Amino acid sequence: xxxxxxxxxxxxxxxxxxxxPAGLQPLGxxxxxxxxxxxxxxxxxxxxxxxxxxxxxxxxxxxxxNRVGPFGLLQPIADGIKSLTKEDIVxxxxxxxxHFLAPVVLVVTVFMGFAVIPMGRNMxxxxxxxxxxxxxxxxxxxxxxxxxAGWSSRNKYSLMGAMRAVAQxxxxxxxLLLSSVTVVMMTGSLSLTKIIEAQxxxxxxxxxxxxxxxxxxxxxVMYAIAATxxxxxxxxxxxxxxxxxxxxxxxxxxxxxFALFFLxxxxxxxxxxxxxxxxxxxxxxxPLASLQWVPSWIWFFSKLMMSIFVFIWxxxxxxxxxxxxxxxxxxxxxxxxxxxxxxxxxxxxxMGGSWLRWVLCxxxxxxxxxxxxxxxxxxxxxxxxxYRYAE
Amino acid sequence: MSIVFYILATLTxxxxxxxxxxxxxxxxxxxxxxxxxGLAMLFLELDAQFAGLAQILVYIGAVAILxxxxxxxxxxxxxxxxxxxxRTWLAGLAIAAAVFAVLGxxxxxxxxxxxxxxxxxTVTVQQIGQALVGRYVLxxxxxxxxxxxxxxxxxxxxxxxxxxAPK
Amino acid sequence: xxxxxxxxxxxxxxxxxxxxGALTRRNAILVLIGIELMLNAANLNLIAFWRYGPHPEALTxxxxxxxxxxxxxxxxxxxxxxxxxxxxxxxxxxxxxxNRMKG
Numbered sequence: 001x002x003x004x005x006x007x008x009x010x011x012x013x014x015x016x017x018x019x020x021p022a023g024l025q026p027l028g029x030x031x032x033x034x035x036x037x038x039x040x041x042x043x044x045x046x047x048x049x050x051x052x053x054x055x056x057x058x059x060x061x062x063x064x065x066n067r068v069g070p071f072g073l074l075q076p077i078a079d080g081i082k083s084l085t086k087e088d089i090v091x092x093x094x095x096x097x098x099h100f101l102a103p104v105v106l107v108v109t110v111f112m113g114f115a116v117i118p119m120g121r122n123m124x125x126x127x128x129x130x131x132x133x134x135x136x137x138x139x140x141x142x143x144x145x146x147x148x149a150g151w152s153s154r155n156k157y158s159l160m161g162a163m164r165a166v167a168q169x170x171x172x173x174x175x176l177l178l179s180s181v182t183v184v185m186m187t188g189s190l191s192l193t194k195i196i197e198a199q200x201x202x203x204x205x206x207x208x209x210x211x212x213x214x215x216x217x218x219x220x221v222m223y224a225i226a227a228t229x230x231x232x233x234x235x236x237x238x239x240x241x242x243x244x245x246x247x248x249x250x251x252x253x254x255x256x257x258f259a260l261f262f263l264x265x266x267x268x269x270x271x272x273x274x275x276x277x278x279x280x281x282x283x284x285x286x287p288l289a290s291l292q293w294v295p296s297w298i299w300f301f302s303k304l305m306m307s308i309f310v311f312i313w314x315x316x317x318x319x320x321x322x323x324x325x326x327x328x329x330x331x332x333x334x335x336x337x338x339x340x341x342x343x344x345x346x347x348x349x350x351m352g353g354s355w356l357r358w359v360l361c362x363x364x365x366x367x368x369x370x371x372x373x374x375x376x377x378x379x380x381x382x383x384x385x386x387y388r389y390a391e
Numbered sequence: 392m393s394i395v396f397y398i399l400a401t402l403t404x405x406x407x408x409x410x411x412x413x414x415x416x417x418x419x420x421x422x423x424x425x426x427x428x429g430l431a432m433l434f435l436e437l438d439a440q441f442a443g444l445a446q447i448l449v450y451i452g453a454v455a456i457l458x459x460x461x462x463x464x465x466x467x468x469x470x471x472x473x474x475x476x477x478r479t480w481l482a483g484l485a486i487a488a489a490v491f492a493v494l495g496x497x498x499x500x501x502x503x504x505x506x507x508x509x510x511x512x513t514v515t516v517q518q519i520g521q522a523l524v525g526r527y528v529l530x531x532x533x534x535x536x537x538x539x540x541x542x543x544x545x546x547x548x549x550x551x552x553x554x555x556a557p558k
Numbered sequence: 559x560x561x562x563x564x565x566x567x568x569x570x571x572x573x574x575x576x577x578x579g580a581l582t583r584r585n586a587i588l589v590l591i592g593i594e595l596m597l598n599a600a601n602l603n604l605i606a607f608w609r610y611g612p613h614p615e616a617l618t619x620x621x622x623x624x625x626x627x628x629x630x631x632x633x634x635x636x637x638x639x640x641x642x643x644x645x646x647x648x649x650x651x652x653x654x655x656x657n658r659m660k661g
Binding site for chain 2: 559560561562563564565566567568570571572573574575576577578579580581582583584585587588590591592594595598601602605606608609610611614615617620621623624625627628629630631632633634635636638639640641642643645651652653654
């Protein structure tokens with residue numbers, strides 16, 4: 001009974017696909033999975049917009065939307081109708097083809113990223129051998145759409161926002177890749193299903209998730225920082241900072257195209273949180289060995305929603321980072337820490353299963369973090385500023 | 392010669408043609424991205440999973456972005472007044488056509504010697520990793536040094552002068 | 559026409575299109591775009607021969623293509639840095655106007 005509930009979506013898919021002729025069955029299975037993802041995650045996005053606005057509002061000591069439906073829960077419907085019925089304004093001097101294609105490319109590449117994330121036991125759309133590489137390839141393609149949006153609008157603010165966004169995204173992409181490579185190194189495989197299977201063991205009731213190891217915790221923190229920067233969320237949202245750049249690279253978009261950008265950003269947040277839970281938090285595995293009777297997909301989605309909640313919390317609490325501050329942070333602080341983390345993970349693996357490795361690895365990471373943090377602070381001179389003008 | 396191959400080949404060649412023929416430089420760069428994507432899909436069709444995904448990650452994710460940044464930093468989006476093709480375009484076109492003629496003739500002459508089909512190779516990423524640190528460790532280390540040197544070199548070449556006044 | 563011949567013809571066509579672009583356009587960046595197309599055509603050739611060759615389990619073709627991708631990315635970075643520096647010096651990227659050795 002418990003296994004049936006766990007595999008209920010897989011069984012449902014087999015039953016529905018059984019109605020098709022035998023030649024079309026693989027295609028039918030994949031199409032069914034694609035349709036489910038395309039319907040489920042935008043619905044989750046609609047729910048998240050309400051949670052975000054209510055959550056931010058409560059952090060800021062106000063109420064948030066509460067008029068449309070009980071506790072404002074039907075607000076996404078109002079937002080959807082608004083964005084669908086707004087006039088679609090394209091600037092006269094804008095590059096029409098590129099302006100139209102930018103949100104399309106963004107949404108397509110972000111949806112493709114969902115194809116390799118396992119949402120439950122046996123519930124991954126395609127189990128590619130190089131699944132993690134596929135996900136990062138799709139993430140890299142999304143950056144080009146940001147640039148296309150900013151450039152095609154023929155607007156200085158949009159272009160500046162797009163350049164800043166692309167510079168930020170490529171810097172933090174390196175950090176994202178390096179912190180994931182640590183997990184790949186310890187598991188020996190790029191396939192996301194195998195990474196979850198390596199974490200699905202329990203000792204004394206506690207799971208072997210990678211976040212419960214020193215290198216895993218450091219890797220997870222760095223992955224989380226890089227994930228907020230990749231999706232242009234606060235505190236890294238200078239590219240779309242409302243007080244500096246109007247709306248950054250999506251200034252000139254109105255109506256449904258803006259809704260597509262919004263959708264793309266939130267879906268990127270979902271998929272990167274999904275990847276983070278897969279890599280560090282054990283994906284669909286239960287937190288305690290005694291709780292394994294709960295279906296695996298419930299665990300995955302609860303971890304996903306908890307990550308989204310942490311994103312919303314960070315947005316409401318932390319101030320925005322300036323562009324040069326965040327680039328310095330990426331290249332001069334997080335990147336060396338990532339490489340040190342890689343070496344600490346290798347040391348962890350070769351020291352066997354003793355308690356000494358916990359102490360040694362944690363000590364190396366803490367000393368490096370404190371040393372770089374205080375060392376970086378000491379060199380900062382707060383003197384008169386030197387300006388370099390563009391020519 | 393499946394229909395997928397024809398579609399992907401058409402996409403790639405169309406992207407490449409657009410990349411060298413269009414007037415607006417940024418459009419050329421975006422058409423180049425389409426050509427890269429078509430090539431990546433051709434690699435995936437050829438069962439070279441790792442190479443195809445690495446192509447997307449490196450070329451579309453890094454080289455295409457580099458090209459558009461360079462176009463923006465050098466005001467390349469303004470069309471020059473003398474047209475986009477140089478004065479000696481006919482010679483260049485003739486040379487390219489001659490090269491294609493030679494290569495195409497070589498392929499067609501030997502087309503019946505080539506294997507018609509081959510068993511699908513099963514290549515796992517683990518095998519690629521083993522090969523990289525086993526048989527190909529020297530090229531790996533040399534490429535690492537090369538990439539470091541290229542990064543440092545590119546930064547030094549494109550850096551502003553120290554005293555603030557460009558020569 | 560075998561599949562391998564089809565891939566080789568596509569690669570040859572891509573190579574000549576890249577060569578034509580590198581030889582006929584004025585803008586220095588478009589020459590670099592042509593060079594990238596030529597490198598990609600060579601990669602396609604490598605992977606096609608690896609797939610239909612006698613020993614695909616030796617991974618030689620795939621390794622060659624992966625290293626070629628890495629080196630091409632490095633070369634694009636350095637080349638574009640050079641183009642930016644030339645633009646700063648000569649205020650233009652028009653290759654027809656850069657026909658003197660005097661700096």
